[in-house]
Amino acid sequence: MTEETVAALAALRELAGADGVLAGALCETAANTVCNAVLATLRTPGLADRLAGDPDLADRIVAETLRTAPPVHLESRCATAGRTVHGTAIAEGDEVVVAVAAANRDPEVFAGPDRFDVDRAAAQPALVSGLGCRDGLEEFAARHAVAALRALAGALPGAALAGPVVRRRRSPVLRGISRCPVEI
Incomplete structure (x- = not known):
């Protein structure tokens, strides 16, 4: 499966170029962030x-969504300085x-780290993917999720899940959503 994915990515780069591949990643993270923000809003009593x-x-809903359900779960980073971390x-x-x-649920950084709390007092911002640029994946996704929630604001009270949320096959990096039925 991994070899097929890598081969498909190389073919996609040939067809769409690097910008086309990035656009695909941006769309996926935006869609997953919108779904996760709507789910969090519906599952948190009184939030809608x-x-x-x-x-x-x-x-604030989207910021807390990015902390509790980031669309990218694993990232590769390059250490900019030497240090010792936990030995x-x-x-x-x-x-x-x-x-x-896991980093976004560190109890030394976030009080009640497993609680979805849009009123969280001036905590550290969540760790998000910048991918070395000002407009990283989560930042792009956040702008779209905020716009979607604002557009849906009046329709979400009384809305409910209309079936199970179906996530794509597990991946250590992404947790994509295939189906998120909401009845408005």
């Missing part, structure tokens, strides 16, 4: 009503894989 009364709350020496330039979903 609050959003209907204050569409600007969408920014493991990391040299400047070493490649480190970061479990983003």
Whole structure:
């Protein structure tokens, strides 16, 4: 499966170029972030009503969604300085894989890390993928999710899941959503 994916990615790069591949990744992270934000809003008691009364709350809902359900779960980063982390020496330039979903639930950084809380007091911002550019994947996804929540603000009170949320086959990096039926 991995070899087929790598071969397909190479073929996609030939057809669409690097920008086309990035556009595909941006669309997927945006779609998953929108779905995760809607799910979080529907699953948090009273949040849909609050959003209907204050569409600007969408920014905080999406920020907390990116913390609790980031669309990218694992990332490869390059250490910019040497240091020791929990007894493991990391040299400047070493490649480190970061479990983003776990880092965003660190109890030393976030009080009640497993709780979805849009009123979380000035906590550290969630670790998100910048991929070395100002407009990284999650930042792009966040803008679209905020716009979607603001557009749906008046329709979400009273909305409910209309069936099971179906996620694509498990991946250590992405948790894509195939189906997210919502009855409005």
